[in-house]
Amino acid sequence: MKTGAKILVESLLREGTEIIFGYPGGVVLPIYDELYDSPLRHILVRHEQAAAHAADGYARASGRVGVCLATSGPGACNLVTGIATSYMDSTPLVAITGQVPTSLLGNDAFQESDITGITLPVTKHNYLLKSAGDVGRVVQEAFYIAGTGRPGPVLIDIPKDVSTGMAEDVKLPDKVTLRGYNPTYKGHKRQIEKALEMIGHAERPLIYAGGGIITSNASPELMEFATLSSIPVTTTLMGIGCIPCHHPLNLGMLGMHGTEYANFAVTECDLMIAIGARFDDRVTGRIETFAPHAKIIHIDIDPAEIGKNKRIDVPIVGDVKAVLKDVLTLMKKQGAHEVWLKKIKHWKQHHPLKCPTTGGLHPQFVIRTLSELVKDKAVIVSEVGQNQMWTAQHFCFHNPRSWITSGGLGTMGFGFPAGIGVHFARPDVPTFVIAGDGSIQMNIQEMGTVAANKIPVKIAILNNMYLGMVRQWQELFFDRRYSFTELPAVDFVKIGNAYGIEGMRIETPEEVLPAFQASLDCDGPFVMDFRIEREENVFPMVPAGAAINEMIGGHPR
Amino acid sequence: MKPHTLSILVENKAGVLSRVTGLFSRRGFNIESLAVGPCEEPGMSRITIVVIGDDAKVEQIMKQLNKLIDIIKVSDLTENERVERELALIKVTAEQGTSRAEIMQIATIFRASIVDVSPKSLVLQVIGETDKIDALEKLLRQYGVKEFVRTGTIGILRGSKLASGGK
Numbered sequence: 001m002k003t004g005a006k007i008l009v010e011s012l013l014r015e016g017t018e019i020i021f022g023y024p025g026g027v028v029l030p031i032y033d034e035l036y037d038s039p040l041r042h043i044l045v046r047h048e049q050a051a052a053h054a055a056d057g058y059a060r061a062s063g064r065v066g067v068c069l070a071t072s073g074p075g076a077c078n079l080v081t082g083i084a085t086s087y088m089d090s091t092p093l094v095a096i097t098g099q100v101p102t103s104l105l106g107n108d109a110f111q112e113s114d115i116t117g118i119t120l121p122v123t124k125h126n127y128l129l130k131s132a133g134d135v136g137r138v139v140q141e142a143f144y145i146a147g148t149g150r151p152g153p154v155l156i157d158i159p160k161d162v163s164t165g166m167a168e169d170v171k172l173p174d175k176v177t178l179r180g181y182n183p184t185y186k187g188h189k190r191q192i193e194k195a196l197e198m199i200g201h202a203e204r205p206l207i208y209a210g211g212g213i214i215t216s217n218a219s220p221e222l223m224e225f226a227t228l229s230s231i232p233v234t235t236t237l238m239g240i241g242c243i244p245c246h247h248p249l250n251l252g253m254l255g256m257h258g259t260e261y262a263n264f265a266v267t268e269c270d271l272m273i274a275i276g277a278r279f280d281d282r283v284t285g286r287i288e289t290f291a292p293h294a295k296i297i298h299i300d301i302d303p304a305e306i307g308k309n310k311r312i313d314v315p316i317v318g319d320v321k322a323v324l325k326d327v328l329t330l331m332k333k334q335g336a337h338e339v340w341l342k343k344i345k346h347w348k349q350h351h352p353l354k355c356p357t358t359g360g361l362h363p364q365f366v367i368r369t370l371s372e373l374v375k376d377k378a379v380i381v382s383e384v385g386q387n388q389m390w391t392a393q394h395f396c397f398h399n400p401r402s403w404i405t406s407g408g409l410g411t412m413g414f415g416f417p418a419g420i421g422v423h424f425a426r427p428d429v430p431t432f433v434i435a436g437d438g439s440i441q442m443n444i445q446e447m448g449t450v451a452a453n454k455i456p457v458k459i460a461i462l463n464n465m466y467l468g469m470v471r472q473w474q475e476l477f478f479d480r481r482y483s484f485t486e487l488p489a490v491d492f493v494k495i496g497n498a499y500g501i502e503g504m505r506i507e508t509p510e511e512v513l514p515a516f517q518a519s520l521d522c523d524g525p526f527v528m529d530f531r532i533e534r535e536e537n538v539f540p541m542v543p544a545g546a547a548i549n550e551m552i553g554g555h556p557r
Numbered sequence: 558m559k560p561h562t563l564s565i566l567v568e569n570k571a572g573v574l575s576r577v578t579g580l581f582s583r584r585g586f587n588i589e590s591l592a593v594g595p596c597e598e599p600g601m602s603r604i605t606i607v608v609i610g611d612d613a614k615v616e617q618i619m620k621q622l623n624k625l626i627d628i629i630k631v632s633d634l635t636e637n638e639r640v641e642r643e644l645a646l647i648k649v650t651a652e653q654g655t656s657r658a659e660i661m662q663i664a665t666i667f668r669a670s671i672v673d674v675s676p677k678s679l680v681l682q683v684i685g686e687t688d689k690i691d692a693l694e695k696l697l698r699q700y701g702v703k704e705f706v707r708t709g710t711i712g713i714l715r716g717s718k719l720a721s722g723g724k
């Protein structure tokens with residue numbers, strides 16, 4: 001006989017968990033007691049939201065299931081933003097929460113909150129355990145559900161008497177089978193053939209590559225498919241890294257802050273091959289004018305994404321990697337699309353991303369300097385806002401999973417704690433967090449976590465003393481009325497120092513490279529406070545509700 | 558926009574009903590009727606939901622329902638030949654005299670049965686499609702409908718075709 005808490009920790013180890021991020025409290029005391037002398041590593045964060053983001057960051061960088069742990073009530077509620085962030089970006093996360101004893105459920109007991117109810121719309125599945133005998137099976141199921149099909153967060157709520165209750169070890173099956181959960185991995189052959197026929201006839205084909213390619217580790221197959229068939233690739237924010245930035249077929253990001261040439265290509269293509277992407281409104285702009293001349297092939301593991309926002313001509317439901325493999329087997333040599341590629345080359349030459357050089361310190365320059373310094377030897381995690389878009393635009397990403405960002409939910413406060421998780425997934429390379437002065441203050445307390453555990457995350461704050469992205473909208477669409485978007489100056493180096501973290505303030509372009517070098521020379525975490533041009537904007541930009549070729553801040557056509 | 562009758566086979570587990578209804582409310586759907594009960598398979602329940610919506614929206618919600626782990630199978634009965642029934646209980650004011658006789662006559666026409674009699678009221682039980690029940694209730698209004706309770710529509714396909722089966 002074992003306690004539920006012991007079975008829980010053993011089950012986590014059985015699933016291959018090496019690290020969990022958490023925060024203790026009353027009803028999880030039995031679980032924390034098990035962790036005390038367990039080989040399972042636990043990182044104590046300073047706020048539960050950070051535990052969820054750290055586990056998520058770990059998951060995104062490694063492709064494995066991330067795990068976080070919190071107590072009932074306030075602890076569980078603090079996880080919610082992190083769980084929702086994971087849900088929107090389909091990342092594999094298992095969140096474990098303590099709960100009041102089953103006898104008190106529904107009684108408004110101390111620190112009770114209905115966390116399975118609260119997280120119902122933001123989890124792939126969740127469980128409220130009723131007996132210690134269920135712990136092993138449920139943990140196994142939770143990992144299976146979180147990590148397979150279209151991944152997502154799964155929450156397990158464990159009442160205190162379940163942790164302390166005793167149960168026999170149950171023999172678990174080698175493979176989980178759930179009658180109501182059978183993701184389709186293999187694409188329909190007839191559909192793939194139909195798609196290939198269309199590809200064969202297309203004159204101006206375009207691949208629209210999303211985060212599903214990263215999730216399914218399909219970047220080698222995507223590259224092979226694109227090069228063999230000479231089809232240019234534009235990536236979503238989440239798809240960045242699935243094709244190297246300098247690849248001649250790469251058009252960079254599309255959508256609201258996409259490159260002009262990517263958005264032109266979308267508007268002029270006659271065939272769009274959407275792979276692991278979901279036609280989000282930040283990508284499509286006004287949906288009626290998105291890819292108006294194109295037939296659309298859509299490859300996705302989630303049938304609910306097919307036709308959700310846009311009519312699809314050839315849907316292929318399946319795992320992106322498996323489908324692309326079949327595509328490659330069935331594909332005969334394709335046309336070279338010379339005229340089309342020439343046109344794109346012309347756009348690329350005449351509509352490059354702008355990188356201002358005159359005046360003070362420009363964020364684009366900061367990002368490009370870091371990119372040239374670390375090349376493909378770093379993982380970059382962003383916060384949300386202008387800092388995120390400048391990084392997506394100007395950092396040259398070479399590899400999948402080297403770019404970690406909150407796309408679907410756009411969660412300020414994600415980046416820094418996610419960076420903590422990323423470090424544990426990729427200790428072999430430095431982790432840089434690119435933050436805004438607003439975002440970093442949403443989880444700045446995690447400086448305590450990185451300092452205490454000597455987690456060498458390098459924090460680069462693009463400090464414009466504004467909620468910059470919101471200010472940009474106010475400048476452009478609200479007559480420069482900067483309503484509650486100015487942030488008074490904060491000395492981030494001093495804050496870092498107070499936690500025992502080294503840092504540097506950077507005010508001129510000359511100081512940028514030495515600062516990044518100093519951050520790499522430092523063994524531990526490091527804070528860089530870049531005082532950038534305060535009213536720098538992210539361009540080009542598709543105003544809300546416009547067609548994606550109607551960009552402002554680009555080059556004259 | 559037309560009514561769709563969805564038949565949903567689910568694992569009979571705590572919370573499954575709120576998972577299902579939550580999907581509808583989050584998408585701004587109003588559920589017209591809902592009926593739940595055990596079914597031919599032990600451990601399973603069948604939920605029948607009637608919603609009004611355009612075909613594409615209903616198709617999207619069916620796909621989302623299919624993604625729920627505890628849901629085994631979702632089918633839209635509206636696409637097929639089917640039998641749909643609802644049961645209603647109607648408590649109607651019926652004083653001694655002509656009105657009472659009239660109500661009993663109406664009941665016969667609708668093949669409703671009188672399941673409770675008291676000096677001042679009658680309770681009618683009627684089974685049929687939604688329209689029939691609506692029509693009866695409307696007719697009875699002139700006498701005074703004190704309470705009107707209905708089970709919500711349930712449906713089954715005609716012939717040997719099944720709404721259940723693997724997902």
Ligand SMILES: Cc1ncc(C[n+]2csc(CCOP(=O)(O)OP(=O)(O)O)c2C)c(N)n1
Nearest residue numbers: 385386387410412436437438439467468469
């Ligand atoms: C939690 C949360 N609250 C509000 C927003 C809305 N929002 C999007 S970007 C942004 C400003 C971000 O400011 P900062 O971190 O300084 O980044 P900058 O845009 O200045 O680079 C805000 C408030 C959000 N995305 N997330």
Ligand SMILES: [Mg+2]
Nearest residue numbers: 436437466468
């Ligand atoms: Mg800012």
